[in-house]
Amino acid sequence: MNSEFLIHLILWAPLVGFAINGIFGSSFSGKTAGFIACLGPLTGFVSTVLLWSGFDQTIQINYYRWFGTPDSFSVDFSVMVDQLTLLMLFIVTGVGTLIHLYSVGYMEHDKGFVRFMSYLNLFIFSMLLLVMGSNLVMLFAGWEGVGLCSFLLIGFWYKNPDYNKAARKAFVMNRIGDLGFMLGIFLLGLEFRTLDIPTLLSSMEHIESGDPKIILITILLFIGVTGKSAQIPLFTWLPDAMAGPTPVSALIHAATMVTAGIYLVARMSGLFNLAPFTLDVIAWVGLATAFVAATIALRQNDIKKVLAYSTVSQLGFMAVALGCAAYSTAIFHVMTHAFFKALLFLGAGSVIHGLHGEQDISKMGGLRNAMKSTHLVFLIGTLAIAGVPPLAGFFSKDEILAAAFSHSIWYFVILALTAVLTAWYMFRLYFATFHGSYRGSKETEAGIHESGLVMLAPLFVLAFLSVVGGFAGMPETISSKHLVSDFLKPVVADHAHSVSHSFEYILWGVTLVLLVLIVWLTNKMYSVNSAEVFRSGSGWVGRILEGKYYLDEIYETLISGPLRSTGTWFKNVMDPGVIDQAVKLPGLVFRNAGVALRPLQSGIISWYMISIVLGLLAMIYLFLF
């Protein structure tokens, strides 16, 4: 089939689904609406496969000229598909389809089912704009679009004020990043007179590495990344985003939207390579994010919160890869992470569904008997994220560690430590949920049930991908072909060094030993019958971790609180008391002057006569002398 036609299909099918369900959805049965909604991303996925099979070169489609100003910029409504886009399309439409399917089962009893499915479609459309946009404004449109959908889906249960707050927080935190992104776009445009990504990247050739302008631009773009991809300091929205229904967490806050920032840097790799300083910043921010989030995850008891912090931490891993200029490694991890994190979230959703909404792991335990399939897939997800060979996470994480090692020993040490923590909190979660004995109330125990096939089928597919996904990027020691980085080579400008084979072998050996140790320890500690071990600790370290480093409180005290009180002060004091008083001042002066002069108009004729005479005398005096 004509590849341009396929691209039209990929991009527009989800939007059509959104429009149909959004406008006529109220008259559809749940089945019809669900079918229409799934059709959108499924069409996209099938078209992506077809497109890939006949793919030989970058395809660009110009729909029309969007806007522009002579001598400044011209922005087309245009999309393009190259290798990087194609890979992202596989993730977005593939994982997206699975999550749509799962949602049909998960949300079927919800009153807002049709609304939910149409939002999911709109989200897919925005994400597609983001990865297909061939200029920065198109990319930005998708970028803001996913922010909007995230707002809609986090606050999906809109009657709850807390959920609304979480939704708003996500949007606003993203917007802070977006401001940086936007300024970056402006500076790029002012500097290069174009916003078209291929043109921009090709005009980088005569720019010297370390040019201060480029550093400023890349830093600004990276501020956008910290918002969308949940890096320090803007990551606090992501854990709160768990207020949304679980499929949302899987789709948006794990598999796709949050990877947008990673995608952006990889997409602009030619630009970032010119700014070594920015790359260092990215690496350090990534390291800090990975470590901080992993430590918080150690002490969370909400199954979704643990996964949320794990997502933040994994995004930190990806940022480190970017910082080491190993862009294709970062994208590789985006891919494997999409598989196992979607799997884990959907598995968690299945657990929550089976327990009628319970999310606290201290009230779970022993679920491996009641939910055999969920247990199996969750275990696979845990093994994959913990980096057990030869599952997907092992290969991509190994590659990031190698890149970090070749860059700096410090990167490696921090990252390796974080990887250990990752394994720890994941096995803690796994054992607490599925092993030991059930710690909830007796009434709820009877109601535990395994989820239906429509929810399990996507889980099995994701589990399969989590097992084999890593083979797409095997290290040199095993295979000379690295499918992902070979595929991306034409469009992503990697600058990473490789590590020696002996280092690889040592790394694997140590990894294995540590993993066995962690599994043994966590099993001992958390496969328990009482919830004692999950109670909050008394040590200050534990309290800080449980309090999430009190970042929300710090932001509230230092930023939002003062801003709010400034606003209140402006509203109550400054506006009516100062500015308006100043405006009224002339009126006041005239009125008081009037009051003061009023006695002159006394109405007493003799007084007027005297005044006239005195006045005349004064005038005569003035004229004569």
Next chain:
Amino acid sequence: MSPILLLILFSIFSGLLICVVDRKWAPHLSLATSVISLLYYLFLLIDFEPSGGAAHLFQANWIPGINASFSVALDAQNVLLLLLSFLVLPMGILASWSDTVQRNREYYALMSWGSAALTGFFASQNPFSFYLFFELALIPFYLIVLLYGGAYRRPAVFKFFLYTVFGSFLMLAAIIYLYAVVPDTDINWATAVAEKLGPDNQLWIFGALFIAFAIKSPLFPFHTWQADLYSEGDRPAVMVIAGVLSKMGVFGFIRFYDFVPSALESMRYVIIPLCIIGILYGALVAWRQTVMTRILAYSSLSHMGMIAAALFSGTMVGMQGSLYQMFTHGILAASLFFVVDAIIRRTENTSVYGSAGLAQANPRLSVYFFIIVLASIGLPLTSGFIGEFYMLWGLTQTNIWYGAFAGVSIILGAIYMLRFYQKSVFGEMQSDKVRNFGHLILAEDYVLVVVVILVLSFGFFPGTWMDLTHQAFAQLIQK
């Protein structure tokens, strides 16, 4: 006859007609004439050539003694604003249909005359016509608010009137002074004045004009009449005031741009920061308001600050964005008041908390409302984004710090608009008034569908309009 003059006369005449027809037909007649004006104007746009200078010019000798002429025309600068005023008027009239008992024939006649004055204002081609219509436009809306406003309308409208008139006198003085300098008001008047005026005198003129226009817009810190008027005024009239009249001030800056070029150049670094303070100030106050109309008033203050700042950036891109945003913001401000009016009329509560649970009571209105909110926080693919992108680009081009600080408004804007929306639409239903909210009437549905179409089409297809705004400033910038 010039079609532009025809449009003005048509509005005046239909106002007279409304006065004499049976009172039950007044609303219908008023709507019909406003729609006819709109359609006729759209028809004019079909073969409008923006690069060709003023089209459909009508010029008449007005005060021969001082060589002042009355002249109106369609040009690249006013084409969007005329469109705005022709679009907003029928919206306002439809909003008034909910209660045509209170609003008698005179109400609709005043609306028509207000429209005539606005048309004349935007179409005017020289400072004399400009001043004439600037003053004329005030009277109908002053009367409407005075006669049909809320309980505390008197002090609000009094302040509005005095404040604006004060500004007008400054403007009049400036225009007379300009005439004294070069007593020849032909087409090159501005250039001649600019050459002859020293930088100091330019500063004085600029100062007088700035205060006049800053009061009218309003810009910080000349805004204190605004929130009272917006809350106490008759809401359909406030739609026109917030949507169209608020653009008169900034439009004045465009019209007088080339009279005082050197003053603009030197004052830019004072005015833009002042505007940016206004942007942030308005946004912060809007965030803390709980009365819906007041949120909209301060949100407008913030937006107008941005529009003015971008205009003063003196860059082509910034000025284009400013003009485009004047149109977009006009539509959005009017439609936000339209939505708020639809809510307040039914819940009889002006607080944002008064309509909690609206999402369940009337999902349709909630969706329209949401789309308008998104456009006003500048989400891409809505009309709001294009203007904001251009304006911030222009400000960044002048100085990156301007772009950064003005850009904070996209964060604060999201905060206060989403808070506004969530509080007033989401949550549990609290009151019976919300439970019995009822359906939208047909007129409301029509208006909101048109607004949504406008918002999306101006977001997806701004290209032609943007070229038009480029024409509007091509000559100004070259000088």
